[in-house]
Amino acid sequence: MSYEIALPVVLVAVAIAFIALMIEKDDLHRLLLTDLAEITGLAIIALVATDLAEALILPGLVVGISELMALSEVYLVKEGLTETPKRVMHLEVMDSAPAILGGVLVIYGIVLSGFSGGAVAGLGLLFWFFCKGHDEAFEIIETASGYSWALWIAAFFIFMLAPQYWLFAVMAAGGGILLKVMAKMALVGTMRGGRDV
Amino acid sequence: MAELIALYICGVIALFAALRCLIEKDTYLKLPYLNVMNFAVAGIIVLVLNHPLSLLAAVAYFVGSTLEANAIASAKAGGVQND
Amino acid sequence: MLADYEQVLIAAVICWLLFVTIDVLFRLPEKGGVSGASAIGKKIEADGGDLHGGYMMGNIVSSPDASAGTLLAACGVYVAGLPGGLAAAVLVYIGNRICHDPGYAGTTGAVLASLMVAGLAGIGFAPENFIAGMVIAILTIQGLSHRYASRLLGSLWGWRS
Amino acid sequence: MEPELLLGLAILIIGAVAAAFPRPKTYLSRIIVLEIPAWGLLLMMLAYDEALALLTFIAVTAISTFVMVRVVERRGEP
Amino acid sequence: MFDLPIEGAELLAVEFGDIVNYFSVYTAVLFVFALLFTVLAIISRPEKPVDIVFGGDAYYAKKIPPEQLRFQRFMAIACGLATLGAMISGDLFNFTLFSSMIGITNIGIVAAVKNKHVLEAAYQYGIVAMVATVPLFGGAAIALATTGTLSIWELAGAGAVPLLAKMLLVVGVMGEGMAPFYIGKAEITRAPGAPYVLMIHVSSLLLFLRVVEIALTV
Amino acid sequence: MIEFLQVILAVIVLLGAFATALSRDPFNKLIALGVMIGGIMPFIVDRGYLDVAVVVALVAPVTTIFVLTLAWRRDEHGA
Amino acid sequence: MIEYLIFAVFVGLLLHGIHRKAIARIQGRPGPPIWQEILHVLKFSFKETWIPATASQTLFVAVVIIAIGVWSTALFVLLTGGSLLLLFAVYMLHKIVEHGLGLSSGSPYGKFGAIRSVMSAASEIPLFATIAAIYLITGSLMISDIQAWQAAHGPLLFTALPAAIALYIVVLAKMHYSPFAVIESKEIVSGNVTEHFGVWRAGLEAAFGLKTFVLLYAFIVLFLGPMPLLLAAVAMVLLLLSLSFICALSPMLSPFDTVTIQIGTAGLIVVYVLLMGVIV
Amino acid sequence: MIRRISEILSEYENLTFLYAVLVLVVLLIGAFSLPTITYQGDDLYPKTIDRTSTLDPYDRGGEPFNTTTVAAQYPENSPYLGYVTAYLTPLSLFLAEITPHLGTTIVSHPGGIIDEILYNTRGLDTVVETSILFTAFAIASYLFRRRNG
Known part of the structure; x- marks a missing residue:
């Protein structure tokens, strides 16, 4: 029963997001508003309220963040904003928090595995890179991510062609996706190009 | 019964602190009120669900929000100014 | 066996005394631990409060101190008895490290408070009343009047030093 | 209707309006206000017991906040 | 197995768990066409665009850095694969995912170009492609909520999907593929690398054709 | 969860949301957001998803620190 | 099949010739003989053939072959009474051929042609409204079914007039010298076919002839119903002449205006379809 | 006009x-x-919430290395359907034994209904979705590196 009431409300939120998008003229503001639209879109999926809905939200989330990532980079190139920011914020907690907080998130993410784990662990790494700066780990992480993608594809075909090895496949898939998502998210942190670059 | 009384107290104090926090004009002076609300909410978390893990949740929430308050105050104050 | 209201009030008083004592002993009012805490202290002073009391309030905001330790220890004892309180102490220790706090006020407070709450639980005090009491206690310091609370803490600090 | 769902819907609408017409109209305030509908959606997921999606969503929201912050930071004005 | 009087007989079904892809006469033709252009994007070398210097008889061929072309080719191939997937997908949500992938690879094909105009158009187009995921996912989700399934096989001919969901799907595909918003695409067309830029049009057109079929079928 | 508490928390959440939307200073916005999150956490705990609650509690300040990068710079410009 | 193909190509080219002749007569010029286009194709077939150095070579050639393939498929679908949707999908794919022609050459004129062709891609939307309208009325999209329906209920032209108008506009847009033919307007030389010469051009002309034949025949099949061959031929010529009149008398529109008009038509048809959906 | x-x-x-x-x-x-519009969405993978279960909210029954019933669209296409759902890794089994409040962690750890859907029955979704991430990241990193280098 709740669906019939909740759906119109969520659609109103979608409409608000698009009205905002309609009257907004600034390019960067538009980019930010896409995030709002994304949230309302996910809300429609969330209303379905089955396990399937949940399995659909996860890809939806990843699609949103990847498009945001690509577009933000296009925006920077388009506007010619190539120089790194001159002064970077530094707080006391940025010395102390990342090691523990990032560590907890990464460990928990590895326990979770799969998409969710990848996002959580990626956030942990990203936070660490954000606070500590980074060295040139770019290539290695990217390679690892590529292999993990291949691992996941292999797992997919095991599921489809040789389902009796499902246990192996589920492990490979969980691990592959974890590494893949985590690596990509972490790399965002190194792409900040703040100090130590 | 004792939990209920404690819950009522925590709830009322949380609401009170949240209200004062939102009414207060100055950013720095908001933070102590926020702190009181964090105490109350951490208490509520434990009282709502009596389980060892909810202690972890309460601590995580408390530390997290303290960290947040710390970061906000420090950022407003200008952070570390030595670079 | 006291009624719950009375227990809460007594617990509030005990907690208040415990955490203020420990905080003052661990020199929390001396200076702000992080730039944010100093800024809060100075702002409270500018508002008519006391500088050292303000520093202490800023430190309470910025890191889990003895008051947080007391609360979390009470929570720990509530959910799991004395081991819970000690676990809370460990977690508070980690919390201190996260929040760039070099001191041990939070940890000490948590250990002492868990001993105290566990002990008092033996003679009929319910741990949940200590949670409520601690929330009331922190309310008196942080939530009613910054000016008078900081003056009170400042005078305590003056007495300590 | 569960209270979480009602609350979530309310927050979603408030957040959508706030993010659509932020006050003041700066990138920074829009980024902050964007958190409100996110938490509304979180409450809705909670109401339907979609815990795993909730977990992932909150992590991804943090990452997308970072991505947006990174762009605005380069741009230089708030 | 469904034989609706819309798109011709069904030829073949490919099963991936719950997602059962199918070839009908119609989708098979589209698939072959997409395949053709993907192969073209792989094997053909890009053109060398000529610029005329106005006010004189001179003209010169523009130099395009090879790594840019390599990147464009990679994106075009990815786009081709996504199009192939979208053509045969037998599942509403899977189809929307393929559409989003087409949208993002389309941006990728032109994002490498250094021309300011092209980038500007690509960005605007990217914004639309991004918000278009909302009607897409929304349409699929509403279809799921009202019919209880996402499989086109189950939905075919039942007419159970509400009009709102269908319209949202179509609008979403319009956003991803830019079908009616020719301006963004027209500017994008100025980018060099004909086989790759052509892929943008192929993908968006085929996507639109496919969504019409879906909207009529479900 | 008892109804009294639900009402109180809902009020806190709504107030926090409105305050976040209406306050003009970014720091005040962040603090109001903190108030709102404080109101939401007990709902998660009440459902029994303690692991989720822990992660949400840890991720929220991370987000805030990200945002502060901008607020901090803004302060520099103003000063 | 092959004999149908050759026949259709010749008829199509002949129709092109009639089209040019009619326009010329309306504008008071003598005009070329009506078999001019056929001669063109033959002439091009025996001319020297090369590929421009700037072109993307594989694509340059492949596009011509695809053009012929696309329209052969369309003819096949039309003659076998296949799916209407498929027919128009194939028609839409013609757009890709236009883009490909212009882009592959590397010539700036070709590119302009391609850009304009991309712009006018939006104008094909009336087609789908037409399809939807037909589907709503007849309940089927197989051309054989539609013909059967018309045999039973009379021509669709009267039942679904707006759909017929929409299709008419689409056909008009594809004619040479039509007000919508911005792709090949003279200020960009020959638009996207500028660089294609020799055999390639012959192939293209053949494909275009095929296109004209298919489009006109499809219009007749869809909206007038089944009829004997001779009558169909007469109807096609009449239809063509009406198109020629419009082409001769109306100026070339600016690229953006063509799109606006076509989208406007599409919008009207969509409204019509929606209303019909509500009423039916 | x-x-x-x-x-x-x-x-x-x-x-x-x-x-x-x-x-x-x-x-x-x-x-x-x-x-x-009326809600009929719970034909596939419906939720059954058992608050007393240690796997709450993801308890779908079944023994490890055995199967359970899962309401998939085409069960015949996934012959080992339910095995993944029922399976618990040693770690998640351990977690499930000690506490009832870690259901989310347990299910996200390999094995569980979401893994079943994401990898097995709707695996193609995940293929596409990771490819999207891959492509988007390729774009971002290409632009980023060209800008720096």
Whole structure:
């Protein structure tokens, strides 16, 4: 029963997001508003309220963040904003928090595995890179991510062609996706190009 | 019964602190009120669900929000100014 | 066996005394631990409060101190008895490290408070009343009047030093 | 209707309006206000017991906040 | 197995768990066409665009850095694969995912170009492609909520999907593929690398054709 | 969860949301957001998803620190 | 099949010739003989053939072959009474051929042609409204079914007039010298076919002839119903002449205006379809 | 009139505006069909919530290395359906034994209903989705590196 009431409300939120998008003229503001639209879109999926809905939200989330990532980079190139920011914020907690907080998130993410784990662990790494700066780990992480993608594809075909090895496949898939998502998210942190670059 | 009384107290104090926090004009002076609300909410978390893990949740929430308050105050104050 | 209201009030008083004592002993009012805490202290002073009391309030905001330790220890004892309180102490220790706090006020407070709450639980005090009491206690310091609370803490600090 | 769902819907609408017409109209305030509908959606997921999606969503929201912050930071004005 | 009087007989079904892809006469033709252009994007070398210097008889061929072309080719191939997937997908949500992938690879094909105009158009187009995921996912989700399934096989001919969901799907595909918003695409067309830029049009057109079929079928 | 508490928390959440939307200073916005999150956490705990609650509690300040990068710079410009 | 193909190509080219002749007569010029286009194709077939150095070579050639393939498929679908949707999908794919022609050459004129062709891609939307309208009325999209329906209920032209108008506009847009033919307007030389010469051009002309034949025949099949061959031929010529009149008398529109008009038509048809959906 | 519309259409800055208008129009038209929409979404993978289970909210029954019933669309296409759902790794088994409040962690750890859907029955979704992430990241890193290098 709740669906019939909740759906119109969520659609109103979608409409608000698009009205905002309609009257907004600034390019960067538009980019930010896409995030709002994304949230309302996910809300429609969330209303379905089955396990399937949940399995659909996860890809939806990843699609949103990847498009945001690509577009933000296009925006920077388009506007010619190539120089790194001159002064970077530094707080006391940025010395102390990342090691523990990032560590907890990464460990928990590895326990979770799969998409969710990848996002959580990626956030942990990203936070660490954000606070500590980074060295040139770019290539290695990217390679690892590529292999993990291949691992996941292999797992997919095991599921489809040789389902009796499902246990192996589920492990490979969980691990592959974890590494893949985590690596990509972490790399965002190194792409900040703040100090130590 | 004792939990209920404690819950009522925590709830009322949380609401009170949240209200004062939102009414207060100055950013720095908001933070102590926020702190009181964090105490109350951490208490509520434990009282709502009596389980060892909810202690972890309460601590995580408390530390997290303290960290947040710390970061906000420090950022407003200008952070570390030595670079 | 006291009624719950009375227990809460007594617990509030005990907690208040415990955490203020420990905080003052661990020199929390001396200076702000992080730039944010100093800024809060100075702002409270500018508002008519006391500088050292303000520093202490800023430190309470910025890191889990003895008051947080007391609360979390009470929570720990509530959910799991004395081991819970000690676990809370460990977690508070980690919390201190996260929040760039070099001191041990939070940890000490948590250990002492868990001993105290566990002990008092033996003679009929319910741990949940200590949670409520601690929330009331922190309310008196942080939530009613910054000016008078900081003056009170400042005078305590003056007495300590 | 569960209270979480009602609350979530309310927050979603408030957040959508706030993010659509932020006050003041700066990138920074829009980024902050964007958190409100996110938490509304979180409450809705909670109401339907979609815990795993909730977990992932909150992590991804943090990452997308970072991505947006990174762009605005380069741009230089708030 | 469904034989609706819309798109011709069904030829073949490919099963991936719950997602059962199918070839009908119609989708098979589209698939072959997409395949053709993907192969073209792989094997053909890009053109060398000529610029005329106005006010004189001179003209010169523009130099395009090879790594840019390599990147464009990679994106075009990815786009081709996504199009192939979208053509045969037998599942509403899977189809929307393929559409989003087409949208993002389309941006990728032109994002490498250094021309300011092209980038500007690509960005605007990217914004639309991004918000278009909302009607897409929304349409699929509403279809799921009202019919209880996402499989086109189950939905075919039942007419159970509400009009709102269908319209949202179509609008979403319009956003991803830019079908009616020719301006963004027209500017994008100025980018060099004909086989790759052509892929943008192929993908968006085929996507639109496919969504019409879906909207009529479900 | 008892109804009294639900009402109180809902009020806190709504107030926090409105305050976040209406306050003009970014720091005040962040603090109001903190108030709102404080109101939401007990709902998660009440459902029994303690692991989720822990992660949400840890991720929220991370987000805030990200945002502060901008607020901090803004302060520099103003000063 | 092959004999149908050759026949259709010749008829199509002949129709092109009639089209040019009619326009010329309306504008008071003598005009070329009506078999001019056929001669063109033959002439091009025996001319020297090369590929421009700037072109993307594989694509340059492949596009011509695809053009012929696309329209052969369309003819096949039309003659076998296949799916209407498929027919128009194939028609839409013609757009890709236009883009490909212009882009592959590397010539700036070709590119302009391609850009304009991309712009006018939006104008094909009336087609789908037409399809939807037909589907709503007849309940089927197989051309054989539609013909059967018309045999039973009379021509669709009267039942679904707006759909017929929409299709008419689409056909008009594809004619040479039509007000919508911005792709090949003279200020960009020959638009996207500028660089294609020799055999390639012959192939293209053949494909275009095929296109004209298919489009006109499809219009007749869809909206007038089944009829004997001779009558169909007469109807096609009449239809063509009406198109020629419009082409001769109306100026070339600016690229953006063509799109606006076509989208406007599409919008009207969509409204019509929606209303019909509500009423039916 | 036509000319003015053409001018609006011809600016690519208006692209977002146009699209937003289109979506709003669709929503407006669609709003009339809202009363006919009724919820029937729980045919596939419905939730059964058992608050007392240690796997709450993801308890779908079954023994490890054995199967359980899962309401998939085409069960015949996934012969080992249910095995993944029922399976618990040693770690998650351990977690499930000690506490009832870690259901989310347990299910996200390999094995569980979400893994079942994501990897097994709807694996193609995940293929596409990771490919999207891959492509988007390729774009971002290509642009980023070109800018720096």
